[in-house]
Amino acid sequence: MDDLEMRPFRLAVPQEELDDLDERLRRVRWPDELDGVGWAYGMPLGEMRELVRYWREEYDWRSAEALLNAWPQFTTVIDGARVHFAHIRSPEPGATPLLMTHGWPGSFVEFLKVAGPLTDPRAHGGDPADAFHLVLPAIPGFGLSGPTTGTGWEFKRVARAFGVLMERLGYGTYGVQGGDWGAAVSRELGRIRPGNVIGVHLNLLPGAGATAEPEEEELAALSPAERERTLASWERYRMWVRERQGYADIQATRPQTLAYGLNDSPVGLLAWIGEKFAEWSDPRTPVDRDQMLTNVMLYWLTGTAGSAARIYYERAHADYYGQPPEVSDTPTALADFPRDNFIPLRHVAARTDRVVRWTSYDRGGHFPAMEVPELLVEDVRSFFRGVRHVEREAARRAVL
Numbered sequence: 001m002d003d004l005e006m007r008p009f010r011l012a013v014p015q016e017e018l019d020d021l022d023e024r025l026r027r028v029r030w031p032d033e034l035d036g037v038g039w040a041y042g043m044p045l046g047e048m049r050e051l052v053r054y055w056r057e058e059y060d061w062r063s064a065e066a067l068l069n070a071w072p073q074f075t076t077v078i079d080g081a082r083v084h085f086a087h088i089r090s091p092e093p094g095a096t097p098l099l100m101t102h103g104w105p106g107s108f109v110e111f112l113k114v115a116g117p118l119t120d121p122r123a124h125g126g127d128p129a130d131a132f133h134l135v136l137p138a139i140p141g142f143g144l145s146g147p148t149t150g151t152g153w154e155f156k157r158v159a160r161a162f163g164v165l166m167e168r169l170g171y172g173t174y175g176v177q178g179g180d181w182g183a184a185v186s187r188e189l190g191r192i193r194p195g196n197v198i199g200v201h202l203n204l205l206p207g208a209g210a211t212a213e214p215e216e217e218e219l220a221a222l223s224p225a226e227r228e229r230t231l232a233s234w235e236r237y238r239m240w241v242r243e244r245q246g247y248a249d250i251q252a253t254r255p256q257t258l259a260y261g262l263n264d265s266p267v268g269l270l271a272w273i274g275e276k277f278a279e280w281s282d283p284r285t286p287v288d289r290d291q292m293l294t295n296v297m298l299y300w301l302t303g304t305a306g307s308a309a310r311i312y313y314e315r316a317h318a319d320y321y322g323q324p325p326e327v328s329d330t331p332t333a334l335a336d337f338p339r340d341n342f343i344p345l346r347h348v349a350a351r352t353d354r355v356v357r358w359t360s361y362d363r364g365g366h367f368p369a370m371e372v373p374e375l376l377v378e379d380v381r382s383f384f385r386g387v388r389h390v391e392r393e394a395a396r397r398a399v400l
Contacts, residue, residue: 003077004168009084009144010073011065013301018061021266021300025056028267043275051274052267055293064294067112071136075144076168078161081153084144085137085165090119092131096198096384097171099135099162099189103180103204104308105273106367107143108136109295113373118380130381135169137162139181139311143298147307154314155181159188163196172196175384179203180366181311187353190330199387200332201380203368207325208334208349209342210234226347233343240341244279247272251312259306266300273299280366282339287370325352331390333357333383335376337364357383 033045071086086108089095098118102110111134117124118132138145140153140161162185166174175198178186183204190200210233219227250258262269273296277287299305315321332353336344338361349355359379364372 002079006074006076006168008073009075011069013061013065017301022056024266025052028052039279043271043278047278048267048271048274051270051289054289055266055270059290059293061294061297064290064297068109068294071115073144076165078164079157080150081140081148081161082145083137083140083161083165085135086115087169088115088119088134088136090131090133092120092122092128094129095119095131095133096388097135097166097169097174098132098380098384099137099166099174099176099186101137101139101162101176101178101182101185102142103178103182104142104311105276105295105299106180106182107295107298108138109291109298110367110369111136112291112370114369114377114380117373117377121381126381130385132175132380132384133171135166135171135174137165139185139308141304141307141310143302143304143308146302146304148310152314154311154318155184156188156318156320158311159185159192163189163193166196173198175199175201175387177201177380179368187325187328187332190332191326191328194328194330197330198391199384200328200330201335201383202332203335203337203376204340204342204366205332205334205344205349205353205355207352208344210237210345210348222347226345229343230345230347233345236341236343244341247276248312251309252316253313255306255309255313258309262299262305262309263303269300269305270296272305277367280339280341281371282337282363282365284363285365285371287367291370327352329354331356331387333379334359335368335379336360337366337368337372337375338362339365341366357386 038044071088073086075082075084100111102108115134117126119134121130122128139158141148173196176186176189183202184206186200186202187206190197210230214230214234219230222230262272277292281287332355334344334355336359346358361375364375368376
């Protein structure tokens with residue numbers, strides 16, 4: 001049964017849980033490692049030893065907890081699931097509501113560096129007209145929104161739930177933003193609620209990369225630059241399937257088996273998640289170590305590594321799996337970062353999405369809110385500035 005009440009939430013982890021974590025880190029049982037293989041077999045032993053040392057000896061959860069508690073946080077129940085979210089209202093009364101959704105292996109911790117500039121641009125050297133009221137939910141099953149207690153929580157159901165959340169908050173119109181699973185959720189919300197969602201801003205466009213070897217006929221119709229990009233997209237996808245797809249296949253088929261190891265061993269959890277932050281980010285713009293560990297802590301303290309993994313299983317077993325994305329006519333922007341996992345293609349995106357802004361950057365990877373927050377902030381501001389202008393013009397013409 002749903003609970004329409006918005007209950008205030010504050011992080012307050014009991015000290016005994018932190019003591020237990022410290023003991024587990026102290027008693028880690030290290031595996032062996034082949035000489036000279038680097039990252040080829042996964043997270044190198046030397047990297048892990050140093051990361052665990054830092055986690056145990058220098059990382060400060062209480063400081064991170066206080067930082068997160070500076071955000072007003074709440075929980076509510078939607079479609080039978082507990083949904084946790086931060087709701088950070090701008091001091092600017094005319095601010096645009098913006099729902100930002102994380103992905104895997106992320107959390108709302110991803111947005112620590114962008115929340116201030118987005119909600120209060122005046123205090124960060126920006127135009128107050130670009131202000132946003134931020135809603136930062138945790139996907140059901142992830143962290144403080146988990147674990148889920150029933151099956152079926154794939155991204156379309158999440159999108160429907162987040163639409164209900166925005167209704168409960170009193171937002172009739174709003175923007176959405178996301179990457180990774182957050183991109184799938186955001187895009188779907190824009191598709192199913194075009195009367196509410198004024199614009200969809202993404203840093204990953206689901207289904208827009210090459211997933212099959214391009215035919216000569218397709219390549220011949222493209223400009224030289226797009227032809228080269230298409231071939232590069234196909235090569236990156238082939239590399240992904242050959243070298244990096246394994247985690248997703250496991251989470252899509254046996255998330256429960258995986259959960260035993262991740263829920264019992266903090267070092268196992270850190271390796272599983274930390275590898276992704278290392279490999280999926282641009283080495284020129286690495287993710288801050290403390291921010292990454294705070295993100296890992298949310299999975300550890302809530303015991304939701306297995307619950308979060310289930311979104312892969314639910315999507316892979318949904319009746320729509322394997323089908324192309326359904327068409328969305330909501331204005332969409334893509335911030336394209338060069339070291340993301342896939343290379344998106346404009347001619348593929350045009351088949352299903354109304355992309356009105358496409359900006360390719362020269363640095364950044366899969367976690368732009370953590371790697372290049374200033375670029376993401378400016379891209380979000382610019383896109384919604386244009387969306388608001390179009391809305392105002394439409395309203396003016398309607399009056400005339």
